[in-house]
Amino acid sequence: MANKKAKDSTTPLILMVLGSVIILGVVIWQTIKVLSPETTIAVPTLAPNAEIPFPEVARITLPDAKAAFDDGSAVFVDVRDPEYFSSGHIAGALNIPYSQVSSRMNELDKNQLIIAYCT
Secondary structure (H helix, E strand, O other): OHHHHHHHHHHHHHHHHHHHHHHHHHHHHHHHHHHOOOOOOOOOOEOOOOOOOOOOOOOEOHHHHHHHHHHOOEEEEEOOOHHHHHOOOOOOOEEOOHHHOHHHHHHOOOOOEEEEEOO
16 A cells, blocks of 8 residues: 555656646747747838829838848849939949830849839
8 A cells, every 4th residue: 555655646746847847848949939030031111102203103211222232132223314323323233224124124133122213
């Protein structure tokens, strides 16, 4: 009888230890999940404005454009004529005049964010 009583007294202890290990594992897993950076692609914030021409054309905010420039995740396309482009443009920008955009689209990487500007 004494042998059976010894087994019964260790069962609750084993269950408590096992339960504590499971709870500790879940806490660690959730902590790692919260603290680890997610792998996401930042989508620029678009700023539609009905007071400007072509309001259906998506626009990017200046801070988002600056961030894309800084991290090199976008290609900037100056759609002005070459003489205006040569007077000043964003460093590294391509010059594709507006009248040539449709015929020269194959020069642009469709997997990259394309930011067109004219002023």
